[in-house]
Amino acid sequence: MTTMNKFFNILRDTCYICLQELKNVFRDQGVLIFLVVVPLAYPLLYSWIYNNEVAREVPVAIVDLSHSHTSREFTRMIDASPDTRVALRCNSLDEARQRIGRGDAYGVVYFPEDFQTKLNRMEQTHVGVYCDMSIMLAYKAIFQTCVAIQGELNSRIQVKLSGNYTERENEITTRPLDFQEVPIFNNTAGYGNFIIPGVLMLIIQQTLLLGVGMAAGTAREKNNYGFLVPIHRRYRGVMRIVWGKAMAYLMIYVVMAAYLLCAVPYFFNFISLITLSQLALFSLPYLLSCIFFSMTLSVMMRYRENVMLLVVFSSVMLLFMSGVSWPQSNIPAFWQGVSWLFPSTFGIRGFVRMNSMGATLTDVSTEYRALWIQTVVYFVLAHEVYRFNIAKARHAIHHRLLRLRSKTVPSSEG
Template structure:
């Protein structure tokens, strides 16, 4: 116990007096928790300028234009021809074109289905979906009103006309992400990966500093004592960083969180342990601080892709999917999304929970091997 406490104190001192590690822990945590979601705070598209080319010039088409302009998502700008509308798109004055053909009203009145073309800027997916969704809803709603009126004039009771026009009423409501915005979907997942990257970076930087500066332990210190001290220190850092990301960040940006905190803590324990042990295992390669920063920068995007929330696992090649199970963030990210956003319990995500504990068991063995190898090679350990 005496050796454990002395090594624990030494571990904390070496991190506290390492300016780069302290900067990453405090400044990095605060910066990324606010910086990443901030540009997307207003992630619901409102009053997106779109061009309307109305060749019909009927009361019905004018109603469509008025209703489109009254939606929160669109701002209508009328153009006399497709050529001028296209020019406005190229100049980024508008981000879509809604083309109402000639004889639009006549075709609707005859019970035919005219074609209203919607051209949207596909380079911005959120703008594309906004234009398509709003235009489709308004045009269908307006055309349905005309058809109902026409059937009513022919003697069809209004209730029957409504049933003939639409036998099914569809109501849509986004779940787990009430605002249907970008931040609510991606920020919690990115938070989990940033927590992993911060902890790995600190572990490897401190180990690299120890190798460069010649820090060490007494020769009679047991591997188990060193491992326990490291785990205690790194889990303390993990708890602080994790708590900040998953409490302050969601509160500031209005990200809805479900389920009890206890469920999240239960899942966070193996997540933090697997990251810490994974970092200690990799520490045998940490001999240059500049190289550590470069490698962590290069692995950030692959870890994001392997997590499965941007590109689903079932669409990945098998070898990539199986390799991803070795990375703590793969089960960790989706697990936290299910718990904190979807209200799942530990039993609902048991395969991911087991995956993390398997990583803890495997990386405990490799971490012990890494420390013993460093001791045999008489490398200086942190």
């Protein structure tokens, strides 16, 4: 055969494998759910849950043993805040603790008996704030509200004792060094803008792992010999098998990535500073690395259900190791090294900086190069594990044929 004929044969076989893989995806309900339905529906549910961005009207229990003018004013300001509301008035901390245990409130503001007495004596007094730390957003709302009210009441006391005559003197007394708090990047200080971009990138990797792994388990179950690759003349080259399967998954996830990274932030008005050209250039190595990574791990799937045990429990861990929900500088060196094995680590870091902080592809060159390196490494690994499985299958078939022949050849007569 000429070189051109060989090339066309390889291309024809690759396209055939790609078409067969697409047919298998859309015929298998389980694979279809993980590769299409979950990426379409799960981001909408997750984004809708956190669409309010911040916690409002968090219920607070008040334990006021002072019964003074200042404590009542403090309580009114808590109730007037947009983040908190006074839901309970208890007679002791034990009663308030029990009500929190039943879920009636998420925090307690405690005024001791000598609260007003110490103020009248010009002594420092205290307000106790106890919060349920199981929900960080509720803790943040209660604590920040109490800190703001405490600062306001302290300023009023300073003005009252200063003996100033003008508003300007009062401003200097209460705030000699003025500052203005400007939240950069996440200007709404919302949880959705903070966590959703990283989750969207992680969904791409995890659903690919689930879908490709389940497809591999299905292929083994349907094959009489339990082989990963079907016995067919078109599947006669490792390179065309790997690229044919990868092309099928890439065709699906180009659409899924456009939906996840462009449409979902648009639907819920999340911050999106990345341009389409930059997004396309950054997404290509991420998708390829996730696909080859999934194909490499898929050889471990003996049955369809195995993939659930491997992938589902790791999602939260991977999100933490990416440096989005926990500072990257505070992650131990060992876990930093472990995180480099997963495409989601560099994909989340780069996408969050480009999407939420306005970084360019040059600014995330480290993550961009790392994704291309992972693409090459996992392509080689996928090629080798498929080659090993094909060689193992051929060896097993050869031995079965030899045993079959030995049983069918008639024995020579003496």
